[in-house]
Amino acid sequence: xxxxxxxxxxxxxxxxxxxxxxxxxxxxxxxxxxxxxxxxxxxxxxxxxxxxxxxxxxxxxxxxxxxxxxxxxxxxxxxxxxxxxxxxxxxxxxxxxxxxxxxxxxxxxxxxxxxxxxxxxxxxxxxxxxxxxxxxxxxxxxxxxxxxxxxxxxxxxxxxxxxxxxxxxxxxxxxxxxxxxxxxxxxxxxxxxxxxxxxxxxxxxxxxx
Amino acid sequence: xxxxxxxxxxxxxxxxxxxxxxxxxxxxxxxxxxxxxxxxxxxxxxxxxxxxxxxxxxxxxxxxxxxxxxxxxxxxxxxxxxxxxxxxxxxxxxxxxxxxxxxxxxxxxxxxxxxxxxxxxxxxxxxxxxxxxxxxxxxxxxxxxxxxxxxxxxxxxxxxxxxxxxxxxxxxxxxxxxxxxxxxxxxxxxxxxxxxxxxxxxxxxxxxxxxxxxxxxxxxxxxxxxxxxxxxxxxxxxxxxxxxxxxxxxxxxxxxxxxxxxxxxxxxxxxxxxxxxxxxxxxxxxxxxxxxxxxxxxxxxxxxxxxxxxxxxxxxxxxxxxxxxxxxxxxxxxxxxxxxxxxxxxxxxxxxxxxxxxxxxxxxxxxxxxxxxxxxxxxxxxxxxxxxxxxxxxxxxxxxxxxxxxxxxxxxxxxxxxxxxxxxxxxxxxxxxxxxxxxxxxxxxxxxxxxxxxxxxxxxxxxxxxxxxxxxxxxxxxxxxxxxxxxxxxxxxxxxxxxxxxxxxxxxxxxxxxxxxxxxxxxxxxxxxxxxxxxxxxxxxxxxxxxxxxxxxxxxxxxxxxxxxxxxxxxxxxxxxxxxxxxxxxxxxxxxxxxxxxxxxxxxxxxxxxxxxxxxxxxxxxxxxxxxxxxxxxxx
Ligand SMILES: Cc1cc2nc3c(=O)[nH]c(=O)nc-3n(C[C@H](O)[C@H](O)[C@H](O)COP(=O)(O)O)c2cc1C
Ligand code: SF4
Numbered sequence: 001x002x003x004x005x006x007x008x009x010x011x012x013x014x015x016x017x018x019x020x021x022x023x024x025x026x027x028x029x030x031x032x033x034x035x036x037x038x039x040x041x042x043x044x045x046x047x048x049x050x051x052x053x054x055x056x057x058x059x060x061x062x063x064x065x066x067x068x069x070x071x072x073x074x075x076x077x078x079x080x081x082x083x084x085x086x087x088x089x090x091x092x093x094x095x096x097x098x099x100x101x102x103x104x105x106x107x108x109x110x111x112x113x114x115x116x117x118x119x120x121x122x123x124x125x126x127x128x129x130x131x132x133x134x135x136x137x138x139x140x141x142x143x144x145x146x147x148x149x150x151x152x153x154x155x156x157x158x159x160x161x162x163x164x165x166x167x168x169x170x171x172x173x174x175x176x177x178x179x180x181x182x183x184x185x186x187x188x189x190x191x192x193x194x195x196x197x198x199x200x201x202x203x204x205x206x207x208x209x
Numbered sequence: 210x211x212x213x214x215x216x217x218x219x220x221x222x223x224x225x226x227x228x229x230x231x232x233x234x235x236x237x238x239x240x241x242x243x244x245x246x247x248x249x250x251x252x253x254x255x256x257x258x259x260x261x262x263x264x265x266x267x268x269x270x271x272x273x274x275x276x277x278x279x280x281x282x283x284x285x286x287x288x289x290x291x292x293x294x295x296x297x298x299x300x301x302x303x304x305x306x307x308x309x310x311x312x313x314x315x316x317x318x319x320x321x322x323x324x325x326x327x328x329x330x331x332x333x334x335x336x337x338x339x340x341x342x343x344x345x346x347x348x349x350x351x352x353x354x355x356x357x358x359x360x361x362x363x364x365x366x367x368x369x370x371x372x373x374x375x376x377x378x379x380x381x382x383x384x385x386x387x388x389x390x391x392x393x394x395x396x397x398x399x400x401x402x403x404x405x406x407x408x409x410x411x412x413x414x415x416x417x418x419x420x421x422x423x424x425x426x427x428x429x430x431x432x433x434x435x436x437x438x439x440x441x442x443x444x445x446x447x448x449x450x451x452x453x454x455x456x457x458x459x460x461x462x463x464x465x466x467x468x469x470x471x472x473x474x475x476x477x478x479x480x481x482x483x484x485x486x487x488x489x490x491x492x493x494x495x496x497x498x499x500x501x502x503x504x505x506x507x508x509x510x511x512x513x514x515x516x517x518x519x520x521x522x523x524x525x526x527x528x529x530x531x532x533x534x535x536x537x538x539x540x541x542x543x544x545x546x547x548x549x550x551x552x553x554x555x556x557x558x559x560x561x562x563x564x565x566x567x568x569x570x571x572x573x574x575x576x577x578x579x580x581x582x583x584x585x586x587x588x589x590x591x592x593x594x595x596x597x598x599x600x601x602x603x604x605x606x607x608x609x610x611x612x613x614x615x616x617x618x619x620x621x622x623x624x625x626x627x628x629x630x631x632x633x634x635x636x637x638x639x640x641x642x643x644x645x646x647x648x649x650x651x652x653x654x655x656x657x658x659x660x661x662x663x664x665x666x667x668x669x670x671x672x673x674x675x676x677x678x679x680x681x682x683x684x685x686x687x688x689x690x691x692x693x694x695x696x697x698x699x700x701x702x703x704x705x706x707x708x709x710x711x712x713x714x715x716x717x718x719x720x721x722x723x724x725x726x727x728x729x730x731x732x733x734x735x736x737x738x739x740x741x742x743x744x745x746x747x748x749x750x751x752x753x754x755x756x757x758x759x760x761x762x763x764x765x766x767x768x769x770x771x772x773x774x775x776x777x778x779x780x781x782x783x784x785x786x787x788x789x790x791x792x793x794x795x796x797x798x799x800x801x802x803x804x805x806x807x808x809x810x811x812x813x814x815x816x817x818x819x820x821x822x823x824x825x826x827x828x829x830x831x832x833x834x835x836x837x838x839x840x841x842x843x844x845x
Contacts, residue, residue, distance in 0.1 A: 043532075045532050045686075045687065045729050046686050046687050046688065046729075047687075047688050048687050048688050048689050048727040048728070048729070049688075051726070051727040062726045062727055064532065064727070064729065067532040068532070068534075069534060069535075082722070082726065085719070085722065085723070086689075086722065086723045086726050086727050089689075089693075089719055089720060089722075089723040090688050090689060090692075090723060090727065093688055093689075093692035093693065093696065094688060094692070096692070118696055119699075126688070127685065127686070127688075127691070129686075146527075146685075148685070149510070149512070149681075149682070149683065149684050149685045150679075150680050150681045150682060150683040150684070150685045150691065150694075151680045151681070151683070151685065151691060151694070151695045151698075152681075152685070153684075153685030153686075153691065
């Protein structure tokens with residue numbers, strides 16, 4: 001793979017082809033905020049907090065740095081007035097779902113986001129997809145998935161798979177930036193038919209797993 | 210018929226077909242697109258067949274069921290060639306007369322002709338009807354000449370000439386060059402130069418490549434692509450094969466919206482016929498070029514029309530967008546280089562090859578060439594599909610072709626570009642149909658939706674309507690689109706309900722900037738357009754909704770009240786009888802009064818009150834005057 005040289009926030013860097021802007025920036029020690037990014041998962045581009053401004057091929061565009069591959073002689077700006085404004089609004093939108101998320105509150109402070117700007121939404125979920133993607137990409141179980149689309153999009157455990165797989169795993173719980181995924185699981189568990197859910201006494205040893 | 214194995218055999222076959230056709234023999238065509246089938250085209254066709262038999266003219270006339278003619282509100286449409294005599298809204302019982310009069314005695318059936326609503330004049334020929342006269346039907350034109358299921362008909366109108374030329378006289382580079390020189394831009398929405406896109410896919414490394422037809426057409430009310438696909442599937446197939454040859458693909462996919470059964474049916478027949486005649490499959494016309502096509506029925510989501518979602522959907526994955534780059538031309542279907550174009554884009558290709566890039570690029574403006582099909586709907590006299598040269602003004606489309614706004618209402622705005630397009634006011638009616646000019650004005654070409662609105666339309670409510678659509682149809686993957694639309698929609702809904710707050714306009718701008726700037730795909734990037742264009746051109750309507758709780762168009766129900774003017778009321782009781790909510794207190798020779806608490810604001814009283822009295826007022830932004838006391842309601 002050939003090396004591609006570009007400039008990020010005034011600093012020159014050369015990285016291999018296919019590297020994302022986010023990775024290149026990190027190699028320079030430049031922090032770009034992210035919510036849905038995860039080292040073990042492929043870039044997803046859902047939260048859009050990592051949006052940066054990039055000049056390439058004579059055009060200036062706002063792009064998601066986690067997904068956008070570097071281009072030759074690209075000039076990237078990771079902080080501009082416009083980007084800060086966008087990040088603020090995006091954080092406020094996420095905070096309307098998860099006002100108590102430590103990660104979001106901390107990011108919100110950096111960008112001056114008002115967590116009460118928008119009316120509280122009923123769903124806690126910001127649909128970053130960390131749980132869904134972790135389960136699919138790392139665990140390869142697909143026990144949790146997205147349903148519906150648009151404003152009605154939501155995540156849900158698939159009871160049939162969840163009752164088999166989640167009991168001993170629960171690795172997605174700590175990934176949730178809103179810390180509320182566990183509650184969602186407990187809810188799903190409650191909805192499962194009691195007869196099939198492994199009880200603590202058998203621990204799954206009776207074969208009900 | 211056996212496979213046609215060479216261009217010479219194809220030409221011989223074409224000659225044979227043409228030799229059997231006498232251009233002077235009367236030919237009765239009947240449009241049979243989805244729209245006219247819904248208004249009874251099938252029964253008319255049966256009557257036609259029966260009557261031709263009955264009146265013994267089987268050898269004297271030819272009849273043909275064709276695709277959509279575009280003037281759908283006047284359908285079913287019968288056109289009799291060679292003259293082009295055009296009969297509208299034809300019913301089965303009209304057929305006997307058409308045959309006995311027009312076919313046998315060359316007499317016109319006057320009552321079936323088009324009557325100009327303004328001048329009262331009749332038009333005998335299709336080309337004399339203003340709706341058609343001001344169009345340029347380069348793509349849709351063949352729809353009325355051919356039976357979409359007849360390969361012979363397509364061959365009779367120069368079908369497959371372009372393919373032969375490409376396969377035997379041009380290199381793939383030359384084909385790409387011709388499309389580049391024609392300056393064709395994609396008709397699916399983004400207006401990307403097609404030749405350039407083909408070149409990317411052609412040059413992309415890889416042995417396996419694909420070509421795809423996008424016939425998802427999810428814009429509400431739009432049916433340009435459906436009509437082309439239903440009416441002339443062979444042109445789309447021929448265009449697709451030419452593109453496949455140019456980029457080096459041997460497999461094509463056609464993604465058709467689930468709701469288009471007739472398009473799928475006609476397309477399937479066309480593919481079968483083409484295979485049977487050797488115009489699809491292995492070694493086409495002896496050229497060594499192989500090509501196969503699969504038809505895929507979409508699940509009906511608007512977002513599946515976005516190219517990366519469409520390709521995901523074709524692969525059986527969730528119909529959600531991917532980030533671009535990589536673009537499909539580099540990494541598309543099953544990670545292979547893929548060229549995807551809209552139906553109308555593909556349908557333009559055979560013409561460009563046949564007539565040459567110079568012919569095509571001579572039509573239109575500097576940056577937009579050829580013609581564009583629009584689906585003209587809303588508050589306009591003539592609705593239907595219209596095809597105009599690029600550069601035609603919106604005014605010409607709406608007033609010359611569309612015949613203007615019905616009744617004595619005033620034109621207010623035209624919305625172009627589909628759900629995430631923009632609304633333009635009267636002052637911008639001279640804007641030309643041109644990708645760049647429309648975008649600069651705050652609207653967009655989109656795929657060709659055009660909705661005309663009159664003075665009764667509230668543009669805040671229109672923005673709300675489109676955002677509600679987009680809120681449902683966004684895939685919901687990324688924050689700025691899903692959440693941004695959600696918040697903008699809440700604000701707009703509040704405005705129409707009189708619950709808006711000061712500062713809401715600034716908040717809309719702020720939300721719009723984030724959604725436009727940081728969404729993943731074009732749905733989100735363009736979703737604020739309905740808001741931004743109406744704010745740009747009709748800001749005073751927003752301000753009235755916010756500051757005065759007034760809807761200037763008297764359309765937002767929460768902001769209007771119906772009130773009977775006691776001075777004008779003659780006590781006729783028309784409103785009393787019409788009111789479904791029993792909200793009117795009346796009585797013989799008494800002033801009628803609307804009980805505001807009971808009124809559901811259906812507007813029935815306003816319509817019912819005789820024009821001569823005009824006593825029912827619609828109020829907005831002002832308090833309803835005290836009702837006349839019971840004892841003072843007697844009239845005269
Ligand atoms: C939300 C959305 C919906 C779209 N729907 C369609 C569609 O129904 N038909 C279409 O041809 N293009 C549609 N497009 C555009 C396609 O992504 C793509 O640009 C087009 O198929 C390319 O063909 P063209 O270059 O011939 O226009 C849509 C784009 C977006 C963002
Ligand atoms: S912009 Fe909207 S439709 Fe496009 S990926 Fe984001 S959420 Fe989905």
